[in-house]
Amino acid sequence: MRRVAIIGAGQTPYGDFPGLGVKELFAMAFKEMLESVDKGIDPREIQQAYIGSLSAGSGFQLGQLAPLLMGHVGLPNVPAVRVENACASGGFALYNAINAVASGQCDIALAAGVEKMRDVSSTKAKYWLGISGDTEFERLAGLTFAGIYAIIARRYMEEYGLTREQLAKVAVKNHYHGKMNPKAQFRQEITVETVLKGAPVADPFTVWDCSPTSDGAAVVLLCSEDRVKEFTDHPVFIIGYGIGSDYLALQDRDSITSFKATRQASARAYRMAGITPKEIDFAEVHDCFTIAEILAYGDLGFGEKGEVIRLLEEGETYLGGRLPVNVSGGLKSKGHPIGATGCGQAYEVFNQLRGRAKNPERQIKNAEVGLSHNVGGSGGTAAVFIYRREG
Amino acid sequence: MRRVAIIGAGQTPYGDFPGLGVKELFAMAFKEMLESVDKGIDPREIQQAYIGSLSAGSGFQLGQLAPLLMGHVGLPNVPAVRVENACASGGFALYNAINAVASGQCDIALAAGVEKMRDVSSTKAKYWLGISGDTEFERLAGLTFAGIYAIIARRYMEEYGLTREQLAKVAVKNHYHGKMNPKAQFRQEITVETVLKGAPVADPFTVWDCSPTSDGAAVVLLCSEDRVKEFTDHPVFIIGYGIGSDYLALQDRDSITSFKATRQASARAYRMAGITPKEIDFAEVHDCFTIAEILAYGDLGFGEKGEVIRLLEEGETYLGGRLPVNVSGGLKSKGHPIGATGCGQAYEVFNQLRGRAKNPERQIKNAEVGLSHNVGGSGGTAAVFIYRREG
The missing domain is CATH 3.40.47.10 (Thiolase/Chalcone synthase)
Incomplete structure (x- = not known):
């Protein structure tokens, strides 16, 4: 199996953002991720995306959130999938993205997570969090x-x-x-x-x-060992x-x-x-x-x-x-x-x-x-x- | 990357099963899968599970469905994750499970899918299917x-x-x-x-x-090429x-x-x-x-x-x-x-x-x-x- 490195990452501030939906939050983290790649990267280099979310805004867009978000950042044809394990959805998205690179299915994969929780009352939020118990x-x-x-x-x-x-x-x-x-x-x-x-x-x-409860998004960019040098001399x-x-x-x-x-x-x-x-x-x-x-x-x-x-x-x-x-x-x-x-x-x-x-x-x-x-x-x-x- | 084979598979009948919940449907398909492995398999050999579901019964158990189902078949400690891409959730669960074996993270992985749709009216079903558009x-x-x-x-x-x-x-x-x-x-x-x-x-x-709209479950068991012979002489x-x-x-x-x-x-x-x-x-x-x-x-x-x-x-x-x-x-x-x-x-x-x-x-x-x-x-x-x- 191939070794995998992180070459870029972005994250929105976490908090209460009434003016921002899941698309905007994701795009904000995505932009910082791109800017963090030391030698720059053409976003079209991204080959797959794994996105963690429990319920993307208490029911707003439960199904096929992943391609929706990738479409919003101008990459509709990057194969994308949502991964869900409650509060560990982002971690499992990262896990699956690493496997995709390690297995040779792709060289460059994006792992991300997003949640919009502040647009409902805390009672409602408590209710939908409960679906994971x-x-x-x-x-x-x-x-x-x-x-x-x-x-x-x-x-x-x-x-x-x-x-x-x-x-x-x-x-x-x-x-x-x-x-x-x-x-x-x-x-x-x-x-x-x-x-x-x-x-x-x-x-x-x-x-x-x-x-x-928080609104926020985070994005991590993964790369196979053999291509790391194209993008950074400081991989993790x-x-x-x-x-x-x-x-x-x-x-x-x-x-x-x-x-x-x-x-x-x-x-x-x-x-x-x-x-x-x-x-x-x-x-x-x-x-x-x-x-x-x-x-x-x-x-x-x-x-x-x-x-x-x-x-x-x-x-x-x-x-x-x-x-x-x-x-x-x-x-x-x-x-x-x-x-x-x-x-x-x-x-x-x-x-x-x-x-x-x-x-x-x-x-x-x-x-x-x-x-x-x-x-x-x-x-x-x-x-x-x-x-x-x-x- | 390692080649991956299917060594077993099970599926419930699809239809209207008012007496069966997602756990029972999954267990039924799981049982047939075990029985289909030619040389038999100890279920404890299963190392990971990827389970596709859109909403597991219109909101019944949206979060962490995967470990819930694995616990129900007596395998609570098999790392499990839900994968969701609407009607392609099962296909993407299979995709991620193959990558897990191909990348060397495990030798034997389960890919499955389950949905319980007949416990709500077709109007309700239409509504929650709509979340994937x-x-x-x-x-x-x-x-x-x-x-x-x-x-x-x-x-x-x-x-x-x-x-x-x-x-x-x-x-x-x-x-x-x-x-x-x-x-x-x-x-x-x-x-x-x-x-x-x-x-x-x-x-x-x-x-x-x-x-x-249908109730049903399906389970597929994957194995790395080097271990296939332990379980069958007729792999796919x-x-x-x-x-x-x-x-x-x-x-x-x-x-x-x-x-x-x-x-x-x-x-x-x-x-x-x-x-x-x-x-x-x-x-x-x-x-x-x-x-x-x-x-x-x-x-x-x-x-x-x-x-x-x-x-x-x-x-x-x-x-x-x-x-x-x-x-x-x-x-x-x-x-x-x-x-x-x-x-x-x-x-x-x-x-x-x-x-x-x-x-x-x-x-x-x-x-x-x-x-x-x-x-x-x-x-x-x-x-x-x-x-x-x-x-």
Whole structure:
């Protein structure tokens, strides 16, 4: 199989854009992607497109979104397909695009994600997000995703002595990072007290434990190893990648304080890359709720379950620490436009590895290997990617 | 890249199954697939799953359907993803699954499709099918897919002298074939008169020009060349495959009497297989409406546009003819459970090539090379596969 590199990436700011539909959001990210290709690229070089989206605006254009978007940027005849695994749709779009290049079906493929969530009320948004849980055993019983993750958080607190304050520190860290990211939805610092005093959502969560609903799009351009030099001398290679799945309903799982899908996806990615978690310089992980980042630390092998709380307590996952996590602000502060998230993570890793985090204060220094981690729903699916800069 | 073969396939009957949900339909097709593997297979050998579905029952479980279904057949930890391109969702699931094996990400992958359409009124079904047209320029203007294809048919009649009776002959042929297929939804022969006297749907179509709404599922099991012998001595190799896209809205296209997406997909598949259309022994093509089969003849290179009407007039595309098309009954008579259709076509080709069409009267004799052709919506996307039996 052929090695695959990222040669360009673009991302809209995440947030509330009443004047922009999915087409405009996609075009904005697409334009930045083109401009990021060091030696330039004729868009007609793009041979295939894989686009992640859960529901493209709560029902606006559920079917065949991918060719619709490619048509809008003037590339109607680039074969395009939508890939959907809830909040991991972007990660799985990236996965399938890599396979298309690795298998030799094409040399240059686009992976992207887009979601338009702010054009409906949050009640409606909650409803359509619920379609990604187990409908029979969770959604129809009235469980929202905040409720599902709150159950997980309570259990984790019980089993590992995680405190409410420690949980809040995930949000505090990610808002600290997000404040520096000009593309983040929330650019304000918060304190543990802010989190604890926030409006209750699902015990133990307040609104500050939850990622927002967001509009946004992200685009990543992939190239086969043999053609990379035509477009850049600073490619970022995807040296390992893996996917995993599990039962959707929590009740069916062996454990609810760990996501088996993440463990499997990361084990595959580490094996393919031939490295251990210790060699990861920084990571973008799926913190849809504060507890999710704590789960990710353990499931990605950053430390033992329970013991990983230390990473946060001791500042290791802050920018400047041993293993910065979610320097973008994460889903919590940067925003979480469902289908876009997985490719938006790749955008951040790509720019950090190339020393182009834009705002110098948020640039991770001397990083060579990055990781991104995208979760579908409450752990029904996961995709993990390991990146290394070469040049 | 590695060569990929089909080693097993299963399909539910297509039709109206009020007692069966998407899980049960998928499990039924999955079971037949397992039983079709000549030397048997432990289901735990399956390493990845790609599942096509447009909306899994008009909104029942739109998100993360793929892991839900795999959990239901006892394989919750097989990484699974949903692939969506409207009526071509199954074909694109198959495409992505082949790439996963060809790229070396796994040796054994499942491609499947499922749709549950008969639990809503046909008005509702029409509405949610409409999400796959161009929402802004077609759906919101009131165009249904029958309307879109009727416009195409009128234009074709005008440009190439296709008569209303000739159009009807597509339905007559496919019902003739479907009558012999125990899994077809409509097993009755019809005449040109039946078609012409049917209830009007969208001029020139009557209800007999339109494929039905259907419940159904289909499953195909893929294996890398090096492991085929463990499972069968009669594999069917996928020797060529390709995909294509176009603008969703008819108004944006160069021509509406040809689908560029099909032309591109088939050109790629023929090139990869190293063969010409003349070497195809039989084909399953996307006849969602009668005119669609006429378009397919031209776009797949079976003859020149306009001139292809002759294929039907002279009986060449009937079972026993030079190039039998839709011996399964096609979408028209076998049924069209959106997401399942592309994999159901592969199921038919697989069985025909292995001499196992079940009902001997419908077995194509001495066929070596088959083709399947799956279209998304009104030609926004297309996927084409070329198969050859080896052994």
